[in-house]
Amino acid sequence: MKELRHYIAANGTIIDVENEVSFEGSIEICDGKIRRIYTQNEALPDDISVVDVSGKYLIPGLIDMHCHIQERFAPHFLASGVTTVRNTAGNVFLLKNMIDAPFDVPTPRVYAADRMIDGTPGLWGPTSFGNLVTDDPETARKEVRRQAEAGAKFIKVYGLIKKEVLQAVVEEAREFNLEVSCDLIHAKELNALEAAEIGVTWFEHASGFVQALYDGWHPTADQEKWRHIDWEKPDEARIKALCEEMLKHHVKLCPTLVLTDQVTQQPNPWYPKNKVTESLKKEGILIDHWEKNAVQEALLKEQIGILDLFTKTVAKTYADLGGTVVAGTDTPALIWTFPGMALHRELELFVEIGFSEIEALQAATIQAARSIQMEEIGAIKEGFIADLVVLDANPLIDIQYTKSIHHIIKGGKIYSQDELLSNVPSNEYMEKLIADFQIEWEKVESVQS
Incomplete structure (x- = not known):
C-alpha cells in the first residue's frame, strides 16, 4: 500500500475502549499520531488524503x-x-x-x-x-x-x-x-x-x-x-x-x-x-x-x-x-x-x-x-500514537472477531497481513544477529568479571 504521512481513515466504526462506547467516525492521522477524531456529522477537510474504512471497525493496537x-x-x-x-x-x-x-x-x-x-x-x-x-x-x-x-x-x-x-x-x-x-x-x-x-x-x-x-x-x-x-x-x-x-x-x-x-x-x-x-x-x-x-x-x-x-x-x-x-x-x-x-x-x-x-x-x-x-x-484518542487494527466485524458482538483483521496501522503506517508476513527474517539473518549478539554479550561479561 502507498505510504501516507497525513491521511484520514474515514467512515468506520470507532471503538472507544476508554469510554466504553462505539460510534461512526473518522480519524485524522499525521506523522504517526492521531491528530483529530471526527464524528459522523462533522465535515471532513477536502485537502487531506482519505482511506475509506466504511463498514470496518477500528480498535486500538x-x-x-x-x-x-x-x-x-x-x-x-x-x-x-x-x-x-x-x-x-x-x-x-x-x-x-x-x-x-x-x-x-x-x-x-x-x-x-x-x-x-x-x-x-x-x-x-x-x-x-x-x-x-x-x-x-x-x-x-x-x-x-x-x-x-x-x-x-x-x-x-x-x-x-x-x-x-x-x-x-x-x-x-x-x-x-x-x-x-x-x-x-x-x-x-x-x-x-x-x-x-x-x-x-x-x-x-x-x-x-x-x-x-x-x-x-x-x-x-x-x-x-x-x-x-x-x-x-x-x-x-x-x-x-x-x-x-x-x-x-x-x-x-x-x-x-x-x-x-x-x-x-x-x-x-x-x-x-x-x-x-x-x-x-x-x-x-x-x-x-x-x-x-x-x-x-x-x-x-x-x-x-x-x-x-x-x-x-x-x-x-x-x-x-x-x-x-x-x-x-x-x-x-x-x-x-x-x-x-x-x-x-x-x-x-x-x-x-x-x-x-x-x-x-x-x-x-x-x-x-x-x-x-x-x-x-492503548486507546483511539487525539494525541496518541496511531496504533490501530482495522477489523471486518464488530468484536463487541463477538470477541472472536478480533481475528477478522483487514489492516494494521502501526505508528500511522498502514500494513496488510501479507506485507508483514512477506518480511519474515531469513535463517541467515537470524544466524548473523545471534553471532553479533554473542560478541556484544561477551563484552558485557568481560566488564562484569
Whole structure:
C-alpha cells in the first residue's frame, strides 16, 4: 500500500475502549499520531488524503503483556494486530534492533525486561545471557543496577529466588523506579503473598497463589499428597480472601490463561487456520518446538494443566475486586502459543470466564498501557500514537472477531497481513544477529568479571 504521512481513515466504526462506547467516525492521522477524531456529522477537510474504512471497525493496537519475542517471529505479532509487547525476560541486547526502532516499523514496539534473576541451581540452568543464578543479595543488587543501565523497563525474578535475594532486588529496583515481576510457578520456598509483602508488583501467570493456599505444593512435588484437592472446583472463598489480601498491596496480574488452556485442550488445542499460523508452518517457526513439548502431554497436564481453572478463578476474582488484570500469552512457551494469535485466544478466554467483550479489549489495550505507564498508546484518542487494527466485524458482538483483521496501522503506517508476513527474517539473518549478539554479550561479561 502507498505510504501516507497525513491521511484520514474515514467512515468506520470507532471503538472507544476508554469510554466504553462505539460510534461512526473518522480519524485524522499525521506523522504517526492521531491528530483529530471526527464524528459522523462533522465535515471532513477536502485537502487531506482519505482511506475509506466504511463498514470496518477500528480498535486500538493490541498489547501482549507477557511474551518472549524474537525478531524471527516478530512480524507474526504485528500481523495479528499486536502493536506492542511486554517482553518478560530475555536479553535487551538481543532485542535492541526492535527496542530502538522507529515507531512505525513493521515489528511491535517492545517494552522489555532483561535476563531473569533466579536462585540456585537455576530452573533454566546456570547463569547465562538469559538468566542470572545467585543466592547472594549483593550479586543480585549489582545485576539490577546493570539491567537498569542497559535499559530494562522492569526486573523479572524466577521461582527459586531466596527471600533475602528478592528483598535486595526489590530495594535496588526502587532506586531506579523499576517494578519487579515474578514467576513463582515452580517456587518451593516463596508464595505470592510473601512476595507481595516484600514489594513485588507483577505476578505473571497469577503464580504463587497456589503456594499461598497450599503450603508445600509446587509442580514437581509428589502430587499424591495433593489428590484431596479438587482442582476442577477451586475453593472460591479462600481464593477471594487471598485476592483481598493481595489487593492491599496493589499488585497486578497477567494470568496468561491461554498457557494452561492449551495444555488442557491437548490433543485438540485451539489452532486457528489463518495467514499467521500458515506462515509459521510454512517458515518452520516454532512448530517443532511445540510438537516436541506436546509429546509430554501427560506430564504437562499433571504439573501445569491442573492449574487451569484455579488460575481462571483467581483472574476473575481479582478483577471483580477492582484489581489490575491484563492479557498476555507467554508466547512461545509450552504448546501452541502462536505469536500474536495466542492473544486473541486469551481475549476469548477472558470472555469465557465472565469478562464482557469491552473489558477483554481493555485488558489488552487501555488497561494494559496504563499498567506500565505507556501514556500514548492503548486507546483511539487525539494525541496518541496511531496504533490501530482495522477489523471486518464488530468484536463487541463477538470477541472472536478480533481475528477478522483487514489492516494494521502501526505508528500511522498502514500494513496488510501479507506485507508483514512477506518480511519474515531469513535463517541467515537470524544466524548473523545471534553471532553479533554473542560478541556484544561477551563484552558485557568481560566488564562484569
